[in-house]
Amino acid sequence: MSQFFMNQKQNVVNEAIEGILLSSPHANLSRLALGPQMRVIVRNDWDKSRVALISGGGSGHEPAHIGFVGKGMLTAAVCGDIFASPSVDAVLHAIINVTGEAGCLLIVKNYTGDRLNFGLAAEKAKQLGYRVAMVMVRDDIALPDNPQPRGIAGTAMVHKVAGYAAEQGQSLEQVTALAQRAGEATASIGLAFTTCHVPGEARDDRRVPQGGSELGMGIHGEPGASTLNTQNSREIVTALVQRLCAKSTGRSLALMVNNLGGFSALEMALLTRETLHSALGKQVKLLIGPATLVSALDMKGFSLSIMQLDDELETALLAPVETSGWANAIPPVAVTEVEAKRAAQQQTFTPSANPTVAATLKTLCQTLMDLESELNQLDAKVGDGDTGSTFAAGARSVLEASEAQQLPLNQPDALLTVVGEKLATVMGGSSGVLMSIMFTAAGQQLTQGASLAQALSTGLERMQHYGGAQVGDRTMIDALHPAFAALLNGEDLAAVAAAARQGAESTCTMRSARAGRSSYLNQESLDGVKDPGACAVEKVFAALAAGHRA
Known part of the structure; x- marks a missing residue:
């Protein structure tokens, strides 16, 4: 039985987009008038004299990618159906509507559909005279032998860095180089207890054994690298951190704690604590989250992403934005206690007989x-x-x-x-x-x-x-x-x-x-x-x- 809140399946994405636009906190988002099948959300305060940033992909990863459209981050997001890449035409129309002489950068998660559709749209735009560059995000380290690492939650950090560079008025070459550097400095790994409910479909809960978890489950529910026979927060974080530490060079890190959609705020707080107390914690200079940034519908899972910092990347992550989905980066806060007045002790008395x-x-x-x-x-x-x-x-x-x-x-x-x-x-x-x-x-x-x-x-x-x-x-x-x-x-x-x-x-x-x-x-x-x-x-x-x- 499907467990997905909706009216009619065919209208889910368009109606959800409308809901997001209606509730935009900065009133800076609009939808291009291209009809119901081409879903392109743009900044309505955009200055074409700067490099445009375009990203997108299948819906179901909210707040990605619409939640990252706004000052300091993306110029436009192109939304496909649930877990399906947007069409070439949709991407092309996004490019030609927001790109000026400064050019545009496409930031793409490394999935075949996204890679091909965004790539073909880029080539068509170039034929029309637009300056277009593309950065592919490959931050997933769960499958170490995969020659094509997937792009997952770390993509949001690349959006943030590239958005800073574009907002500063940097050239297309400079924005692209910084985004590329950010992607290469980023590593992510996720884990889930269950996959997600897709609209109109029953979820298969048999793949992950009861009481277990799947390391590296994809953000579309793809099988992961291995199954862990535990749901213990400390054991799970230790397993993820071990793999992230292998990718760390010892530099200061930005850590992003991302909810894949189904974990409670209480669970995410526990996972954040465990991660900051882990072997990785001492290197963390900036913390992003815990928050839902790149979700997988209601998947009961989470991911950890690290970015190895230099001065420019740190500045980029700290720069202010006007978006609905980004969680501001902060230095981890030390836990302190202040003196507390204690309640009076229970009434003192002398035992007596009667x-x-x-x-x-x-x-x-x-x-x-x-x-x-x-x-x-x-x-x-x-x-x-x-x-x-x-x-x-x-x-x-x-x-x-x-x-x-x-x-x-x-x-x-x-x-x-x-x-x-x-x-x-x-x-x-x-x-x-x-x-x-x-x-x-x-x-x-x-x-x-x-x-x-x-x-x-x-x-x-x-x-x-x-x-x-x-x-x-x-x-x-x-x-x-x-x-x-x-x-x-x-x-x-x-x-x-x-x-x-x-x-x-x-x-x-x-x-x-x-x-x-x-x-x-x-x-x-x-x-x-x-x-x-x-x-x-x-x-x-x-x-x-x-x-x-x-």
């Missing part, structure tokens, strides 16, 4: 521990089946601390705060944080002289404030709220337990949940099922009331 409080804690904690399986089974119907384990973990931690005489049992305000800290640490997911908020806020209220009932009610209000759940949302709030309201009214534990039970029972008939994982379920899945959190509250108050009566 047999009554210890007994109450044991009843509460043991009840939750005994309910672990029952609550998990209940939660499996409406959630992810871990409510019982979550509550039991918190209860176990508090009980162990109490039995080890590590709690301030005779200081209610400190006790609630410490319990809150333990729950946040031990209980997973949002439940632990919510309970911690409630107990921490309640502890603060006790410190300020509130009664236990007032403190717990305030703690519940804070829990609702941050958690967002209200009465009727089918959560533990439906049992806690009536129970704490009964406490505030001065009612005994039996009445409090009855209020909690009534609140928990009400969740069985609620038609929908508006908080927690249950909110993703339909009414049929919820009918007759009690909310696990509310059930836990109900059982705890029932156990406390029974213990009080005894």
Whole structure:
């Protein structure tokens, strides 16, 4: 099955080009009026007294090549169909529309279709009296025995260098010589986990074994040099860097970290770190990226390109441009740390004894521990089946601390705060944080002289404030709220337990949940099922009331 976002396959490239023109940040791009089959994008601020720079190739490598059209880089880009070279006529018309007496330079990636079509267009233009030169980029080092190395991401660096020379008003011979020198100083190598989705076609994911990667996969999905049995970022970067180092002469380098389209920003950041910490890193004077510069549609892969610098190449790479696709070169930035103020340590306290409080804690904690399986089974119907384990973990931690005489049992305000800290640490997911908020806020209220009932009610209000759940949302709030309201009214534990039970029972008939994982379920899945959190509250108050009566 094709996985490519589009309207109609035959219109993909033209519609994408229109989208790029509509969003051009410098408003400096136009399309030549040559009809839908000849796609030539040009600078609309171009001065023909300077050497024109033309590049292009198949679409699907965005932002290349349109993204490099603009002041300081290309004069025009000629776009073919997806992964298909533009026609000779399209290239020829690009030449005759942007070239003045200064001449033009064609910068071509070394693929047969591009080489032939751009080459024939150059010869035809010369017959018409235009001065045309061509530089072929052969930066791919993944296939060392290939007599015709491919042109890949390093081409963008050649565009940048040549664009600088043209912008300075250099002659066609000078621009060509500098572009040639830039190409010869550039080496690139890429790696991918998978090939790309081509419009209207299914992707073949069988070529690269699961958990592996392909070294040197081409930017059109061509087979690479070898398969690596790893997707480990450090191992992969080490393999690529080893090959790049063999091409380095020890001079300072510009490093370009290029996303082939499918890696996340997080992954690209990891790869950049690994590369700058590698054997190559000490030579890197300029960093370009991580960025998507020459992509292969959505290929889950990346490439590293190096350019061996001299003063002129460095100046060229640093020169400003007005394009949408280029990533400015910068010196790698040292990672620094500034002094940080640390949060105050967890509340200090002195353990103290209180047999009554210890007994109450044991009843509460043991009840939750005994309910672990029952609550998990209940939660499996409406959630992810871990409510019982979550509550039991918190209860176990508090009980162990109490039995080890590590709690301030005779200081209610400190006790609630410490319990809150333990729950946040031990209980997973949002439940632990919510309970911690409630107990921490309640502890603060006790410190300020509130009664236990007032403190717990305030703690519940804070829990609702941050958690967002209200009465009727089918959560533990439906049992806690009536129970704490009964406490505030001065009612005994039996009445409090009855209020909690009534609140928990009400969740069985609620038609929908508006908080927690249950909110993703339909009414049929919820009918007759009690909310696990509310059930836990109900059982705890029932156990406390029974213990009080005894």
